[in-house]
Amino acid sequence: MPKENIRKVLGVTAAVFARMGQLSPEEALEMSGLDKQAFDEAMHKARMAEDELKAAKKEPSFYDIVSKAADEYMSAVKK
Numbered sequence: 001m002p003k004e005n006i007r008k009v010l011g012v013t014a015a016v017f018a019r020m021g022q023l024s025p026e027e028a029l030e031m032s033g034l035d036k037q038a039f040d041e042a043m044h045k046a047r048m049a050e051d052e053l054k055a056a057k058k059e060p061s062f063y064d065i066v067s068k069a070a071d072e073y074m075s076a077v078k079k
Contacts, residue, residue, distance in 0.1 A: 005073040007033055011042035012070040016062060019046050045069040 011032035018028035029039045049068035053060035060068075067074075 008038065008042060008073045009070045011039055012045055012073070013066050015039065015042040015046040016050075016065050016069065018043070019050065019065075020062065042069070045072075 011034040014023065014028035014032040017023045018025045023031070025043070029036065032039050032042065034042065046065060046069045049065045050060055053064055053068065058064075
């Protein structure tokens, strides 16, 4: 299911934009193309990645958060 994993990576990217206040959660959901449940998972992954990076005493950049949150999906795409 590489297409679904790519869609989820895009969902994580939209979720990070929403977490940073650049999009509303509703706009990010619409742009992601995911259903509500899958988008909620993407938001959760984005939040967890951001929290984990901040716990390491690092101010996370947009790309740090996206890459950490999307790592599981990217691993599935590479196979």
